Amino acid sequence: MFVPLIDNKCCSKGPGVLFDRVNLTLGNTSILENISFTIDPGTIHCLIGPNGGGKTSLLRSLLGQMPHTGEIAISSPGPVVMGYVPQALDFDHTLPITVDDFMAMVCQGRPAFTGIKAVHRPSIDQALSRVGLTKKRKRILGQLSGGERQRLLLAQALLPFPNLLLMDEPMAGLDKDGGRMLNDLLMELKHQGVTIFWIHHDLKEVKAIADRVTCVNKGVLFSGQPGLVLSSQQILDAFSAR
Amino acid sequence: MNSFYDLIRIFCEHWARVGVLPESFQYAFVVNSILCAMLIGPLLGGVGTMVVTKHLAFFSQAVGQAALTGVAIGIVLGEPYTSPYASLFGFCILFGLVMNFTRNRTKMSSDTVIGVFLSISLAFGACVLLYVTGKVNMHVLDNILFGSILTINDTDMNVLLVITVICASVGLPLYNRMLMASFNPSLAHVRGIRVKLLEYLFILMITVITVASLKVVGAVLVEALFIIPAASARNISRSMKGFFFYSVTFSTLSCLVGVILPMELSIPVPSGGAIILVASVFFLATALIRMAGGRFKDAAI
Secondary structure (H helix, E strand, O other), rough: OOOOOOOOOOOOOOEEEEOOOOOOOEEOOOEEEEEEEEEEEOEEEEEEOOOOOOOHHHHHHHHOOOOOOEEEEEOOOOOEEEEEEOOOOOOOOOOOOHHHHHHHHHHHHOHHHHHOOOOOHHHHHHHHHHHHHHHHOOOHHHHHHHHHHHHHHHHHOOOOOOEEEEOOOOOOOOOOHHHHHHHHHHHHHHHHOOOOEEOOHHHHHHHHHHHHEEEEEEEEEEEEHHHHHOHHHHHHHHHOOO | HHHHHHHHHHHHHHHHOOOOOOOOHHOOOHHHHHHHHHHHHHHHHHHHHHHEEEEEEHHHHHHHHHHHHHHHHHHHHHOOOOOOHHHHHHHHHHHHHHHHHHHHHOOOOOOHHHHHHHHHHHHHEEEEEEEEHHOOOOOOOHHHHHOOOHHHHHHHHHHHHHHHHHHHHHHHHHHHHHHHHHHHHHHHHHHOOOHHHHHHHHHHHHHHHHHHHHHOOOOOOHHHHHHHHHOOOOOOOOOOOOOOOHHHHHHHHHHHHHHHHHOOOOOOOOOHHHHHHHHHHHHHHHHHHHHOOOOOOOOOO
């Protein structure tokens, strides 16, 4: 069932992000060199590039989790509410933590073992419904498939409603239905003004959904509108470099 | 506070005389141990769920065994050998924090770092203990190693009560955040959680709880009371609610039965050993339920 997400707070455009000469070196290894590009407010911006090219490091630099140099500036007229979908959830699969417990854990201060607080229930119901997990809310996380766990990570990123959504390969593990659900969700969020920045590998999807795309392999190889920059030769160059 | 304990002891003595409570409740040390059991049970059972989730089982064992060195240092420094709390807390907190700092900085696996620190602590403790052999009766150390309800006094109960209140006031509001930090530190950070700070806070909590429980459960066995009730609860739980409350229940029952049963049956065993044996019965029973029950057969190879 399609349940529209409602952002009661605002429908203005989300923040823009500026990467200005960002460098990242870990030990003696240079991970990122002179990265400069911008993410426009309220757009879907994809980050592509070969494995080990520094995509996740760039995202983690934006999150403030990597000791980079250069400037990463988030500009927004109002407060920035960030949603983040990590690549995977690392946990002991035998732990008796249900989908509801997980959502309670991320959304409320009261211990998850006391159940979901009444004030959070409607928004949690809505988020789970939006990612198609309503019927599995009593399942323990270890019993969920990889795709279902990815849906759960998406659901938590919607609470509180973000105006900047960062995703690290959210399609990994999703089946066709899951992929369609994600695309619908992203378009809906975009229409509500949310700025979306995501790492993605499927170039066909990128062409279909992204407003802009940036290819990173240590440095920026190209950046622009997918229809203009995703030519066969550029893709070949990007993924055969290094 | 001590007059409050006196009041409880007077009530228990009265009820034991009129036959409401077992005869052994006439003795002050029995009431002391029951009071301690009622604090330690919920505390270790509740925190144990987090210890199991965070894979810190052997950390608490290392801290427990470091307590032996703490006692030896306390005796050398002239503290009373029955309750050298300054040295115990001082050494164990330092031990726990340095161990965690080393683990963070070297990025070595937890079991390696804990193994190294455990060995260093034991070696150091063995050397200091040899030095203090002439100063105290070495049987005192049995009480530290395996627990003894006979030695619990009002100071021990005060220490335990204060630690329980502090840990509950700090741990419950931060429970979700600590859990989140162990699931995905990156996600936790985005949600405004100070992952490293909470990690050190949790290490500090385990350390002070371990030290405060030594008199009842013993240095060697205190780690077991963190793990066994939580592991038993995990065997039969299908949610966090079950996991937490079963763990608290198993831990509290283990403490109470482990303290009362040997006295009622006149079995001369250390309280720590009896408590852990009772907890083990819960574990075996829940493991059998898990193996037999279809709904829990979700383990895959």
